[in-house]
Amino acid sequence: xxxxxxxxxxxxxxxxxxxxxxxxxxxxxxxxxxxxxxxxxxxxxxxxxxxxxxxxxxxxxxxxxxxxxxxxxxxxxxxxxxxxxxxxxxxxxxxxxxxxxxxxxxxxxxxxxxxxxxxxxxxxxxxxxxxxxxxxxxxxxxxxxxxxxxxxxxxxxxxxxxxxxxxxxxxxxxxxxxxxxxxxxxxxxxxxxxxxxxxxxxxxxxxxxxxxxxxxxxxxxxxxxxxxxxxxxxxxxxxxxxxxxxxxxxxxxxxxxxxxxxxxxxxxxxxxxxxxxxxxxxxxxxxxxxxxxxxxxxxxxxxxxxxxxxxxxxxxxxxxxxxxxxxxxx
Numbered sequence: 001x002x003x004x005x006x007x008x009x010x011x012x013x014x015x016x017x018x019x020x021x022x023x024x025x026x027x028x029x030x031x032x033x034x035x036x037x038x039x040x041x042x043x044x045x046x047x048x049x050x051x052x053x054x055x056x057x058x059x060x061x062x063x064x065x066x067x068x069x070x071x072x073x074x075x076x077x078x079x080x081x082x083x084x085x086x087x088x089x090x091x092x093x094x095x096x097x098x099x100x101x102x103x104x105x106x107x108x109x110x111x112x113x114x115x116x117x118x119x120x121x122x123x124x125x126x127x128x129x130x131x132x133x134x135x136x137x138x139x140x141x142x143x144x145x146x147x148x149x150x151x152x153x154x155x156x157x158x159x160x161x162x163x164x165x166x167x168x169x170x171x172x173x174x175x176x177x178x179x180x181x182x183x184x185x186x187x188x189x190x191x192x193x194x195x196x197x198x199x200x201x202x203x204x205x206x207x208x209x210x211x212x213x214x215x216x217x218x219x220x221x222x223x224x225x226x227x228x229x230x231x232x233x234x235x236x237x238x239x240x241x242x243x244x245x246x247x248x249x250x251x252x253x254x255x256x257x258x259x260x261x262x263x264x265x266x267x268x269x270x271x272x273x274x275x276x277x278x279x280x281x282x283x284x285x286x287x288x289x290x291x292x293x294x295x296x297x298x299x300x301x302x303x304x305x306x307x308x309x310x311x312x313x314x315x316x317x318x319x320x321x322x323x324x325x326x327x328x329x330x
Contacts, residue, residue, distance in 0.1 A: 004068055005064070005065070005068050005069060005070035006068060006070065006316075006319055006320060007067070007068055007069045007070060007071075007286050007302075007319045007320060008069075008070060008071045008073070008285075008286060008319070008320040008323040008324070008330075009064075009069045009071070009072045009073065009286060009287060009288050009290060009298070010073045010137070010170065010216065010262055010285050010286065010287045010323055010327070011073075011075075011170075011172075011218060011262050011264045011287025011288055011289050011290070012069075012072035012073065012074060012075075012287075012288065012289075012290045012291065013052075013074070013075060013076055013077075013289070013290070013291035014055050014060075014074040014075070014076060014097070014098065014101065014291065015045070015052045015053070015054060015055060015076055015078075015291070016054065016055050016093075016094075016097045017042075017043050017054040017055065018093065018097075019076065019090065019093055019094060019097070020033065020043060020045040020052060020054055021033070021043075022086075022089075022090065022093070023045065023047070023078070023090070024045055026086050027081075027082065030047065030048075030081070031045050031046065031047050032045070032046045033045050033046075034046065034051075042054045042056055042293070044293075047078055047081070048078075048081075048174075048175045048184065048185045048186055049184025049185065049186055050184070050186045050292075051292065051293070052078070052291070053291065053292070053293045055097075055101075057101065057104065057105070060072070061105065061108065063290070063298075064108065066299075067288075067290075067298045067299060067302060068302065069288075069298070070107075070108070070320070071107070071108060071109065071110060072108065072109055072110070072290070073109075073110045073111065073112055073137045073170075073323075073327070073329075074098045074101060074109055074110070074111055074112065075098075075111075075112040075114070075140040075170065075172065076094050076114065076140075077114075077140050077141075077142050077172035077173075077174055078174065079091060079094060079114050079142075080114075080117075080141065080142025080144070080145040080146065080174050081142070081146075081174050081175060082146060083116070083117065083118040083145055083146030083148075084146075087116040087118065087119075088116045088119060088122050090114075091113075091114040091115055091116050091126060092126065094114045095111065095113055095114055095126065095129075095130065098111035098112075098135075099111060099130075099133070099135060102135040106135075109135070110135050110136070110137045110327070110329045111135050111136055111137060111329075112136075112137050112138055112139060112140035112170050113126065113127070113130055113136060113138070113139045113140065113167075114139075114140060115127070115139060115141075115158070117141070117145050117155060117158050118145075118146060120157045120158060120161065123158050123161055124161055127161060127162070127165050127167075131165070134329060135329055136167070136328065136329060137168070137170075137327040137328065137329040138167045138168035138169060138170060138214075138216075138327060138328070139162055139167050139168070139169045139170070140169075140170045140171075140172055141169055141170070141171050141172070141197075142171075142172060142173070142174040142197075143171055143172065143173040143174055143176075143190070143193040143194045143196065143197035144174060144176060144177065144193060144196070144197065145174075147176075147177040149196060149197055149200035150171065150197050150200055150201050150204075150206075151197070151199075151200030151201040151202070151203060151204030151205075151206055152200060152204065153204070159206060159209075159210065159213075163210045163212075163213065166328070167328070168214035168215070168216060168260075168326060168327060168328075169213075169214070169215050169216070170215075170216045170218075170262075171194060171197050171198070171215060171216065171217050171218065172194075172218050173189075173190035173191065173193045173194045173197075173218060173219070173222070174190075174193070175189070175190075175193075176189055176192075176193045176196070190219070190222075191218075191219050191222035191223055192222060192223060193222070194217055194218055194219060194221060194222030194223075194224070195221070195222040195223045195224045195227060197217075198217055198221060198222070198224050198256070198259060199224075199231060199252075201215065202231060202245065202248075202252050202255045202256070203231075203243055203244055203245055203248075203252065205247070205248060207255050207258050208248065208249070213258070214260065214326060215258070215259050215260065216259070216260040216261070216262055216285060216326075217259050217260070217261050217262070218262055218264055218287070218289070219262070219264050219265055219266070219289070220261050220262070220263065220264075220266050220271055220272070220274070220275040221256075221259060221261045221275065221278075221279075224256060224259070224278075225256075225261075225271075225274040225275045225277075225278045225279075226274060228253045228256040228278060229253050230253075231245065231251075231252035231253045231256070232245065232251050232252055232253050234246055234252075235251060235252070256278060256279070257278060257279050257280075257283070259279060259283070260279070260283045260284070260285055260322070260326065261275050261278075261279055261283065261284050261285070262284070262285045262286070262287030263275075263284060263285065263286055263287055263288075263301060263305070263318070264287040264288055264289035264297070264301075265288075265289055265297055265301070266301060266304070267297075267300045267301050267303070267304035268304075269304075272304075272308070281310075281314045281317055281318060282317060282322060283322070284317075284318055284322065285318070285322050285323055285326070286301075286305075286318055286319050286320065286323070288301050305318065305319070
């Protein structure tokens with residue numbers, strides 16, 4: 001492998017054409033397809049206002065070379081927009097596809113597993129199916145899953161199963177149940193929903209019950225670094241309803257530093273400094289949100305990181321060292 005490929009991108013999406021066609025058939029009211037007009041174009045599915053291009057391995061490998069990315073960890077978190085009779089099939093489809101991508105290029109790709117979280121028995125079966133596979137980096141969850149948030153009691157047995165499997169969890173935003181304002185959800189509501197997901201986990205006491213829980217939040221944790229102290233409102237001011245940290249042994253804001261944060265779309269110095277001050281460089285990971293056709297996000301992120309005044313050790317930790325330490329696939 002090229003010695004200059006020094007980045008592990010933990011936040012890179014892959015949507016096989018068969019998956020896009022299935023979700024368009026199952027959910028025609030929310031997913032629309034644009035068929036390719038020329039041989040050099042790919043199928044595109046529009047979901048939550050965002051264009052999802054069908055996977056093209058050769059193109060992706062060229063982009064990785066261009067962007068100095070050694071390894072991408074693949075995921076398709078759109079699966080969590082619905083939890084229904086199709087979810088078991090779609091999760092298995094995505095996991096199988098990612099395993100095939102790894103098999104074709106074992107040095108370049110790894111896999112975050114997708115799980116049918118509304119069916120605990122199916123979760124256990126899917127985790128067992130992939131147990132011992134060296135390409136598995138962990139599990140991907142949605143910020144909400146079928147409108148329910150990760151810290152809710154309904155997912156307790158799922159967390160138990162994942163904890164027993166010793167797998168980290170990557171939380172990626174999906175469209176929240178209620179949308180407001182003129183902007184499509186991906187622009188503003190996605191990072192806000194990541195913050196709600198993190199708050200649900202803290203208030204739900206997950207970090208107390210699972211001491212070695214490892215959770216990665218996308219996009220510097222959404223708005224969490226900026227709003228962390230606000231999580232203590234129910235402690236600071238009497239009269240809030242229960243379930244907002246009153247029963248925790250520590251302030252809710254003290255748990256924020258337990259998360260890992262990726263740098264996707266993080267080419268903004270104040271946001272970077274806010275995230276670093278909250279969790280430290282040792283809990284920050286290189287991630288780009290790469291998949292959009294013609295996106296410059298990863299190139300802009302690279303330019304931003306290259307210009308940061310970081311020690312050699314800190315730069316190495318951010319680009320690949322923290323991922324190697326955190327994820328079981330390395």
